[in-house]
Amino acid sequence: MDLLQVKNVSKHVEGFSGTRQLILTDVNFTINSVDSFTSILAPYGAGKTTLLKTIAALEVKHNGEIKLFEKIYDKCGKGIAYIPENPSSFPWLDVKGNILLEQKISGMQKTKKLQTEHFISLVGLSGYEDYFPANKSNGFRFRVSLARALSAEPKLILIDDCFKKMTEETREELYKLLKNINEKKEVSFLLASTNVNEVLRLSTKVFLMKNNPGTIFGTLNIDQKEIPQKISDYTNQIEKLFRNEKMLNSINIYV
Template sequence: MFLQMNHVGKTFTDQDQQSSFEVFSDIDLSIAENQFVSILGPSGCGKSTLLSMVAGLEKATEGTITLQEKEIMQAGPDRGMVFQQPSLFPWLNVRDNVTFPLKGTMSKKEANDRADHFLKMVHLSRFKQNFTYELSGGMQQRVAIARALAMDPKVLLMDEPFGALDEQTRHILHDELIKIWQETQKTILFVTHSIQEAIKLSDRVVVMGTRPGRIIADFTIDIPRPRQRDHQEVIELEKKVMDLLEGEINKVLKEELSNEIEYSR
């Protein structure tokens, strides 16, 4: 399998080694090349931590994560990351933001040509000389996507990239992302809180539960694109996922309420 997680677990321990918190354990997940897979789940289930581990920004406490049978031990150019906030350099223009991670790997002309190609793909060609602070939030996120694609990663990792945007902009970028994915055929691992977003974009939706974090469902979505929210198949799948998540969310709320009552005594 292209991207493979075998019995992966993550536990955080405080500096004094006095207490620990298990985020998740025994995660098994296989992702094929060119698949678009969304990870969906309530806050605290570990989905962003899992994505960071695939990126090589966090280390697994147990188990292994492999890409093309090579274990992931650290960050690398074969994985591109897009965060919820674009994390752009405000002192650089749009094109220079895209070429920044390419420095030292190719000539300046080659880097500029590659940046121009992906800026055209995200419809930002005429803004390449603008500073990023002059752009809207949605445009900044498109710059971040172009920057990640310019590195030509094998896997594009996206951690709630549209979560901070208004609904209209989010829907526009959904359509853009699908076009980009179809053109580049990248493998995409996408973290979201939105059931609608996951169903609209993905080939598969992996649902995680919490306390402890674990995979509770893996839906293959064979609904033809473009997918409209009022399509009967979309409505039925959304209800199935919501029913699963409601139980997990209620579990978290009950636990937090119990802790508050205990603390107040």
């Protein structure tokens, strides 16, 4: 049974002049495995955020179907979690309070709430339970958002290009963290990014997306056993595919 199916998804938005603008058109892809790490590589403005929010049922007006385990997913809630580009938190709550409130919103049972310390430890924030994330670094806030997402026990977490404003050191730490969580089969991930190096480092499958309007035009399977040794070979393949679409300058090939 497939984890996620996106079938013929198209979406319009209303422009300032009252005209309708096509943002996504005939987006199709499938995530088969329940313990996968998949990425969408796309240029800025291709509709990555719109697509992820649509998958998460945060934006519900669209054509086409989105299915989670063969069932239509059209209500935001259990099953899929979304981490926005600028990871957010409840600013009046500390780390532990953020997770507890997320669990309450998600309708978790009291017995499950006892796992709060597990999620804090899982994202590397043990000892920081009483810290307030609102004034901390992007990396810290991402960890809190990840813990919140995990605490709701989703099958799939969507990550919206969160790492571009972070230092290289922080990115490396978070890459390792995500791969470790994924390898433990805690959850599957779908990352949207403009960074070729990033998606190659993390993913076993990459969907290539172009803009005007946004649609998936290619797929690349990645053998993580060949990374980083053959990362340049995969990069060249991606470069060729985007060049064929006349979009090579729209993505971060060497970052």
